[in-house]
Amino acid sequence: MSQASYRTIQTEVRRRIQSREWPAGQIIPSEVELAREFDCARATINRALRELAQTGLLDRRRKAGTRVSLNPTRKATLDIPIIRLEVENRGQTHRHQIIAREHLPVPDHLAARMNAPRDAQMLHLKTLHLADDQPFLFEDRWINPTTIPDILNAPLDDISANEWLVQNVPISRGDITLTAQPATENDAGTLDVPSGTALFVIERLTWIGDSAVTSVRLAYAPGYQLSTQI
Amino acid sequence: MSQASYRTIQTEVRRRIQSREWPAGQIIPSEVELAREFDCARATINRALRELAQTGLLDRRRKAGTRVSLNPTRKATLDIPIIRLEVENRGQTHRHQIIAREHLPVPDHLAARMNAPRDAQMLHLKTLHLADDQPFLFEDRWINPTTIPDILNAPLDDISANEWLVQNVPISRGDITLTAQPATENDAGTLDVPSGTALFVIERLTWIGDSAVTSVRLAYAPGYQLSTQI
DNA sequence: CAGTGGTCTAGACCACAAG
DNA sequence: TTGTGGTCTAGACCACTGG
Secondary structure (H helix, E strand, C coil): CCCCCHHHHHHHHHHHHHHCCCCCCCCCHHHHHHHHHHHHCCCHHHHHHHHHHCCCCCECCCCCCECCCCCCCCEEEEEEHHHHHHHHHHCEEEEEEEEEEEEEEHHHHHHHCCCCCCCEEEEEEEEEECCCCCEEEEEEEECCCCCCHHHHHHCCCCCHHHHHHHHHCCCCEEEEEEEEEEEHHHHHHHCCCCCCCEEEEEEEEEEECCCEEEEEEEEEEECCEEEEEC | CCCCCHHHHHHHHHHHHCCCCCCCCCCCCCCCHHHHHCCCHHHHHHHHHHHHHHHEEEEEEECCCEEEECCCCEEEEEEECCHHHHHHHHCCCEEEEEHHHHHHEEHHHHHHHCCCCCCEEEEEEEEEEEEEEEEEEEEEEEECCCCCCCHHHCCCCCHHHHHHHHHHHHCEEEEHHHEEEEHHHHHHHHHHCCCCEEHHHHEEEHHHHHHHEEEEEEECCCCCCEEEHH
């Protein structure tokens, strides 16, 4: 093995794990030994193994060594695209309608989660996104104008709040929750489905430092699916 | 800035992006320039920026340079744990019941997706997972004994197929789909919910090389949510 | 304590693609 | 053509932690 490339090393390591040459739970040779075997620098081995550990295939600990994961918690990466691009990537045309736009005191449960004072005034937006003029998803969003004063001047009729925020607010952190929910009366009327229909719902709460930027609930029309690979 | 660490560099780069010092879409200095500024080796800058690019914050292209992503498709990492651990991590007790276990010709639509001949015989398992003796999720799984002959000897009453497969089959690839579905009659009876209830459903198809290992549908009881962060 | 992975360096060559 | 990121090296020191 005179080939030295972190990719070829990764491939070979995967092969040895899949062939049970290195069974689950077993310690594999140290970086120094592997560097000797593959005739390459230790840094190359390190990169190969470090990346495999990031995907959950290996467990690494100083002194203890590197072992094949016993319970490989597989990690899947979800892409969170802008809604407009999500629609356009399906080859459909995106359009959005603002259904409501008002300043209201934020509901208590949101105030708590957003680390805001009770009855804080926020911008509340309800937006329907359409794909080829069919309802695609219903967006219910609260935006904290204390954190994002510019939002008050944003041209939200032309560019959806989703897109404006992604492009103008460099968030530092976000909490995401995926659930299935029965359509509320509100959902049902907006998406034009029977009340109680099973909807795929994504809720996100995003932050700049310790200041909440926006809390949003995205209710997708039936048939939506989120796909990924491991 | 005499500190040289890829982590401190990442923090500083994030700060500059969030503060708009480096606006979205703009080219940032080259690795050589940053190495000079931070007084460190180029490899250190490379690692810092490479990892940020993996998260979608930066776009890098040879010769074109590194720029702040214009439409940062945020990437969230989902952990796919073993069901037993998922339950136990909530502080609940896990138990499973095998509801059906039979060899059947696989349905046509699955045969196609699994790259198997029509009417191929597969092991079909229906399993109910319980958390503190309450229905937690209903697992409907097809296992390809051509790929996994050992499955026929597995003690599936003691250890769920989910867990046995994770620990014994080093898969190379998996397709995952997340959806919301109304409970079928079958789901409803098993999970003890009304038919039509909104259920969170994960479907997975996993592979060793080009051979399908298993196709599984996990229907979670109402109230389940999948959480992550970005 | 000592062995392992974690990180950094200074330098080098290369692959790619923008101009 | 040429500047950029992509990768590799040989060596070094360090941090952590198992025995």
